[in-house]
Amino acid sequence: xxxxxxxxxxxxxxxxxxxxxxxxxxxxxxxxxxxxxxxxxxxxxxxxxxxxxxxxxxxxxxxxxxxxxxxxxxxxxxxxxxxxxxxxxxxxxxxxxxxxxxxxxxxxxxxxxxxxxxxxxxxxxxxxxxxxxxxxxxxxxxxxxxxxxxxxxxxxxxxxxxxxxxxxxxxxxxxxxxxxxxxxxxxxxxxxxxxxxxxxxxxxxxxxxxxxxxxxxxxxxx
Amino acid sequence: xxxxxxxxxxxxxxxxxxxxxxxxxxxxxxxxxxxxxxxxxxxxxxxxxxxxxxxxxxxxxxxxxxxxxxxxxxxxxxxxxxxxxxxxxxxxxxxxxxxxxxxxxxxxxxxxxxxxxxxxxxxxxxxxxxxxxxxxxxxxxxxxxxxxxxxxxxxxxxxxxxxxxxxxxxxxxxxxxxxxxxxxxxxxxxxxxxxxxxxxxxxxxxxxxxxxxxxxxxxxxx
Numbered sequence: 229x230x231x232x233x234x235x236x237x238x239x240x241x242x243x244x245x246x247x248x249x250x251x252x253x254x255x256x257x258x259x260x261x262x263x264x265x266x267x268x269x270x271x272x273x274x275x276x277x278x279x280x281x282x283x284x285x286x287x288x289x290x291x292x293x294x295x296x297x298x299x300x301x302x303x304x305x306x307x308x309x310x311x312x313x314x315x316x317x318x319x320x321x322x323x324x325x326x327x328x329x330x331x332x333x334x335x336x337x338x339x340x341x342x343x344x345x346x347x348x349x350x351x352x353x354x355x356x357x358x359x360x361x362x363x364x365x366x367x368x369x370x371x372x373x374x375x376x377x378x379x380x381x382x383x384x385x386x387x388x389x390x391x392x393x394x395x396x397x398x399x400x401x402x403x404x405x406x407x408x409x410x411x412x413x414x415x416x417x418x419x420x421x422x423x424x425x426x427x428x429x430x431x432x433x434x435x436x437x438x439x440x441x442x443x444x445x446x447x448x449x450x
Numbered sequence: 451x452x453x454x455x456x457x458x459x460x461x462x463x464x465x466x467x468x469x470x471x472x473x474x475x476x477x478x479x480x481x482x483x484x485x486x487x488x489x490x491x492x493x494x495x496x497x498x499x500x501x502x503x504x505x506x507x508x509x510x511x512x513x514x515x516x517x518x519x520x521x522x523x524x525x526x527x528x529x530x531x532x533x534x535x536x537x538x539x540x541x542x543x544x545x546x547x548x549x550x551x552x553x554x555x556x557x558x559x560x561x562x563x564x565x566x567x568x569x570x571x572x573x574x575x576x577x578x579x580x581x582x583x584x585x586x587x588x589x590x591x592x593x594x595x596x597x598x599x600x601x602x603x604x605x606x607x608x609x610x611x612x613x614x615x616x617x618x619x620x621x622x623x624x625x626x627x628x629x630x631x632x633x634x635x636x637x638x639x640x641x642x643x644x645x646x647x648x649x650x651x652x653x654x655x656x657x658x659x660x661x662x663x664x665x666x667x668x669x670x671x672x
Binding site for chain 1 (some may be wrong): 484485486487567568569570571573574615616619620622623625626627629630631633634641645646649650653654656657659
């Protein structure tokens, strides 16, 4: 990139960095203290901007929440696509996807907690156009992720790797089981993440019918 | 009961009926329109009492929500206890419990949806003593239900009916999978309740390791 381009792009780039910083600070606050209990002004203080400047990036706390959700789900989707593209064998793919689902930083755990706790807000239409647009974007990403999973499961069924059944219901079962973890899991809590990962990966594979207990690869056993 | 006792008890009895009526109306509103989008005054109008009279029964919308949650979880617990007491065989018990979990009126489906959508509110301490008391009561009921399930699973493991594993994590997996259904299931939606019941019962039993697919009783198959 030439220096003239750098100059031209520097304002959007700084704005993009500030926006990312706000999203990260908001995820921490919402995930740790709860969405309802977090004040929009606290996030402004965290990133060192005034409340007015904050509104340049996000119209409201809710707008910001929807953008966090959209990014989180898009991130899940791209990880899913990358991993499933790496394996021809559907059971190896499933194993790799399940393991990846638990390779999470503390920030990503907080983000998952937030995603699950405030999922209900995605179902209420918003009066503000910007909020509604962000809500629709997050919902579209959820549908994309479900579609990717259902397509993957349908192919695994067609290949005879897992028993035939409704791939959309099975997708909902897998994502529902996974999402439920973040309602109770706490970093530094009684159950460490690697034990949760081992337990839930095995149980999810059993639920899918991909491998009876005795065939589960040793690395998936906690 | 003598008529003098009836007279003495009539006021509490009428109050109890009105309270139940408010809880039922609130469950319908919260479940159908969403908790956030429901106005406390709409519930007062539904049951034909003024907003001031409503406050005699519940301090706030949130207080009312916590009481609904507490009653719903207590109801699950007593159904669970009643059914598991009827069977000596843990796998028959499990089968009966799973089927019972889906024998729901439309009102109970709405209540489940509400329970799941607003579960996050149970984790934030309330400043008001009455709200906080109701929140703690709902949390205690949740622990009771989890404890009952974990005890049941631990006995089934001890009897060799299901593979040995952590009964508390398995409880969380079962309840998490079940709760996830009410986030997307809608009466009169694309998937009828009996199909959901068949699918999720089979998948839950597979997850628990209670019966491989070919051993699942025919009545559990959709």
